[in-house]
Amino acid sequence: MRRPSIGVFDSGFGGLTVLKELAAVIPAADYLYFGDTARLPYGSKSAETVARYAVEATHFLQQHGANMLVIACNTATALAFDKIVRAAQIPVVGVVEPGAERAAASSKNQKVVVIGTEATVASHAYLKALQARGVDVREKACPLLVPLVEEGWTEHAVTEQISRIYLQEAFGDGFQSADVLLLGCTHYPLLKTVVRRVAPAHIAIVDSAEATAQAVAELLKFKPPPTPSADERRQFARIKFFATDSVEKFRRLGGRFLGQPIEDVQHVDLKE
Amino acid sequence: MRRPSIGVFDSGFGGLTVLKELAAVIPAADYLYFGDTARLPYGSKSAETVARYAVEATHFLQQHGANMLVIACNTATALAFDKIVRAAQIPVVGVVEPGAERAAASSKNQKVVVIGTEATVASHAYLKALQARGVDVREKACPLLVPLVEEGWTEHAVTEQISRIYLQEAFGDGFQSADVLLLGCTHYPLLKTVVRRVAPAHIAIVDSAEATAQAVAELLKFKPPPTPSADERRQFARIKFFATDSVEKFRRLGGRFLGQPIEDVQHVDLKE
Numbered sequence: 001m002r003r004p005s006i007g008v009f010d011s012g013f014g015g016l017t018v019l020k021e022l023a024a025v026i027p028a029a030d031y032l033y034f035g036d037t038a039r040l041p042y043g044s045k046s047a048e049t050v051a052r053y054a055v056e057a058t059h060f061l062q063q064h065g066a067n068m069l070v071i072a073c074n075t076a077t078a079l080a081f082d083k084i085v086r087a088a089q090i091p092v093v094g095v096v097e098p099g100a101e102r103a104a105a106s107s108k109n110q111k112v113v114v115i116g117t118e119a120t121v122a123s124h125a126y127l128k129a130l131q132a133r134g135v136d137v138r139e140k141a142c143p144l145l146v147p148l149v150e151e152g153w154t155e156h157a158v159t160e161q162i163s164r165i166y167l168q169e170a171f172g173d174g175f176q177s178a179d180v181l182l183l184g185c186t187h188y189p190l191l192k193t194v195v196r197r198v199a200p201a202h203i204a205i206v207d208s209a210e211a212t213a214q215a216v217a218e219l220l221k222f223k224p225p226p227t228p229s230a231d232e233r234r235q236f237a238r239i240k241f242f243a244t245d246s247v248e249k250f251r252r253l254g255g256r257f258l259g260q261p262i263e264d265v266q267h268v269d270l271k272e
Numbered sequence: 273m274r275r276p277s278i279g280v281f282d283s284g285f286g287g288l289t290v291l292k293e294l295a296a297v298i299p300a301a302d303y304l305y306f307g308d309t310a311r312l313p314y315g316s317k318s319a320e321t322v323a324r325y326a327v328e329a330t331h332f333l334q335q336h337g338a339n340m341l342v343i344a345c346n347t348a349t350a351l352a353f354d355k356i357v358r359a360a361q362i363p364v365v366g367v368v369e370p371g372a373e374r375a376a377a378s379s380k381n382q383k384v385v386v387i388g389t390e391a392t393v394a395s396h397a398y399l400k401a402l403q404a405r406g407v408d409v410r411e412k413a414c415p416l417l418v419p420l421v422e423e424g425w426t427e428h429a430v431t432e433q434i435s436r437i438y439l440q441e442a443f444g445d446g447f448q449s450a451d452v453l454l455l456g457c458t459h460y461p462l463l464k465t466v467v468r469r470v471a472p473a474h475i476a477i478v479d480s481a482e483a484t485a486q487a488v489a490e491l492l493k494f495k496p497p498p499t500p501s502a503d504e505r506r507q508f509a510r511i512k513f514f515a516t517d518s519v520e521k522f523r524r525l526g527g528r529f530l531g532q533p534i535e536d537v538q539h540v541d542l543k544e
């Protein structure tokens with residue numbers, strides 16, 4: 001099979017947690033990562049605006065050789081998946097369906113709590129995807145978690161306190177028996193330690209980023225080589241980065257999300 | 273004098289705290305408020321990007337009849353004031369100079385702490401404006417305060433805790449004797465109660481929004497009528513609202529900043 005060229009799109013840095021999982025699961029690929037940092041965050045914007053931005057990014061990645069597209073952004077997937085699929089001439093994978101699939105499979109009680117940005121929750125994309133699988137769903141918007149991650153307070157006492165407030169509301173009032181927490185935002189994997197500490201002990205935490213990487217591997221019928229180390233595997237993934245705002249900031253902040261230093265970032269002006 | 277038509281520009285909702293002060297101080301005016309909500313927040317973006325957006329907004333407001341422009345956005349003032357002045361054919365007032373002027377006048381020790389977004393602080397616009405007035409300055413970026421205001425947690429214990437952390441850092445280490453805190457972000461007037469509670473007791477809080485409204489009144493040589501009530505005064509200001517993202521959200525969130533309900537908002541597409 002031809003070495004795949006996988007376009008990965010996000011409003012900013014969060015999608016790098018998806019890229020990290022992809023590069024670990026499918027190292028023998030080229031990746032084009034597009035972060036629309038000049039217009040982030042998408043989480044507080046309307047469906048029309050997000051769809052317009054996402055379609056522009058889709059065209060950009062196709063023009064630069066992507067033969068597959070991963071929408072590594074919950075908001076863009078939730079608000080604009082159909083429009084992106086119509087605009088793209090290549091296969092498209094979003095983060096919502098893989099996340100919902102894994103959450104449904106992980107829940108014994110068929111009762112799942114989803115946390116995400118305001119826009120993702122308002123779209124009810126996870127609600128619909130999980131209800132279609134017979135799962136009872138509580139959605140909870142957590143608009144402070146993204147800024148806390150971007151402030152770098154991923155282990156801070158304040159972050160723990162805010163997470164506790166959000167999760168108490170989410171798991172209260174009829175949802176005490178939910179047994180899965182689905183992280184419906186690509187920033188949240190950086191908060192896993194804190195979330196694990198404050199979430200009810202019996203629940204499983206499902207991460208859309210991991211689930212999406214697996215879904216892409218299945219689509220490509222990619223079989224990982226026998227037990228290389230994580231470092232060995234990541235070496236083979238060739239990644240190009242594009243950002244619409246400051247490349248210096250992308251390098252600095254992005255490294256935290258990717259879990260490794262980011263060197264070459266190219267600035268892109270989408271001609272607004 | 274001809275009734276002034278004052279264009280007021282911000283990345284989103286924060287500038288409404290400036291508009292509120294303007295309408296109270298200069299009620300006999302027409303106001304055009306432009307909130308670039310599709311591309312907010314500016315606080316985390318680069319100078320080039322912010323300048324480009326700000327110049328587009330300037331052209332829009334002029335085309336819609338503004339004969340004076342207030343940049344009711346600390347980030348845009350800090351990063352793009354000169355470019356806006358060059359692009360505009362009308363007088364331009366930003367929030368930085370009036371805020372710095374009042375802070376300098378209020379400080380007995382000539383020692384001021386400024387809090388603002390990451391981009392405002394990185395620009396050192398307040399530092400320069402205050403140093404030019406012989407004032408010693410400490411700048412402190414507080415990136416979580418805007419999301420806390422937008423979450424509606426203006427009186428929340430978590431907001432108090434985060435504000436305390438930020439202010440302890442700001443007033444520590446050589447700045448214990450600072451006697452003025454300058455609110456260098458238009459969202460912060462909504463946090464005045466909390467900030468007053470956690471700030472050192474001896475300090476005066478200076479608000480750029482109030483100072484800017486006074487500066488505009490002086491420029492227009494406007495004298496307020498003898499003691500009408502705030503409600504009476506506000507009735508006379510005619511305000512049109514324009515937003516680049518959802519008008520519904522603008523109405524809902526904006527009312528909190530303006531301190532009164534917002535009815536007619538027109539959606540604007542800046543043709544990106």
